Amino acid sequence: MQQRELFGDRLYTGFDGSNFFVDKEEITYQGITLDDFDKEICHCQKCQLGKTRANFVFGVGDPNASLMLVGEAPGEQEDMKGEPFVGPAGKLLDKILTAIDKKRDKGVYIANVIKCRPPNNRDPLPSEVEKCEPYLIRQIKFVKPKLIVALGRVAGKTLLKQDIPLKHMRSKTFDYRGTPLRVTYHPAALLRNPGLKAAAWEDFKFIREFVSD
Numbered sequence: 001m002q003q004r005e006l007f008g009d010r011l012y013t014g015f016d017g018s019n020f021f022v023d024k025e026e027i028t029y030q031g032i033t034l035d036d037f038d039k040e041i042c043h044c045q046k047c048q049l050g051k052t053r054a055n056f057v058f059g060v061g062d063p064n065a066s067l068m069l070v071g072e073a074p075g076e077q078e079d080m081k082g083e084p085f086v087g088p089a090g091k092l093l094d095k096i097l098t099a100i101d102k103k104r105d106k107g108v109y110i111a112n113v114i115k116c117r118p119p120n121n122r123d124p125l126p127s128e129v130e131k132c133e134p135y136l137i138r139q140i141k142f143v144k145p146k147l148i149v150a151l152g153r154v155a156g157k158t159l160l161k162q163d164i165p166l167k168h169m170r171s172k173t174f175d176y177r178g179t180p181l182r183v184t185y186h187p188a189a190l191l192r193n194p195g196l197k198a199a200a201w202e203d204f205k206f207i208r209e210f211v212s213d
Helices: 002-007 034-041 076-081 087-099 126-143 153-160 187-192 194-211
Strands: 010-012 021-023 067-071 108-112 147-151 174-176 179-184
Touching (some): 034 126, 067 126, 067 153, 076 087, 087 194, 108 126, 147 153, 147 194, 153 174, 153 179, 179 194, 187 194
Parallel strands (some): 067 108, 067 147, 147 179
Antiparallel strands (some): 010 021, 174 179
16 A cells, blocks of 8 residues: 555566566566457457447457557458458558558558447447447557557547547547557548548558658
8 A cells, every 4th residue: 555655556676776667557468468368358248239249359460560550340341250441441451551561460450449340330339438448558558559540530539539520630640648649531431432542642651651660
């Protein structure tokens, strides 16, 4: 108790008087992988979506990625396959990644804020975000990306906690719990409106430069 009053939620672990502090939460990551975390939470029933999903959609990609892409929630095909961004939108996303010299399994990690499909692909409810966003936060702590990119207005407003138009979120760098965050178009929006592709390409050129080694 005295230690918590003095140091909060950080543990003093030095025996030589050095200022060595470790977050208690970080201790839980020692020897744990993203796959372990997936197995830990894949049977989640914290909200009603656990009862209607076909599959828990954890995430895929490089666990040491410099770029992390985040959508709002799985769609029908993602729910069936258990993987984010599959189908036509996923194929377009793969082409965009290739254009910036990235791949799903090389330099990129892909996830959603919500791990289970909302019925009829509706937007996630605030109560669902409240239960599921901590999983995303922990994924980010595992991956430690240089940049997070929210794909689409819903993902952007969910992470930023601001209900503003996508045009006001684009071309700006925000902070998400200590990690830079950008917002761009969802690949599905590019399929519906090819005229947006030029603007999206400008976003991804910035992204390519930002995460380049």
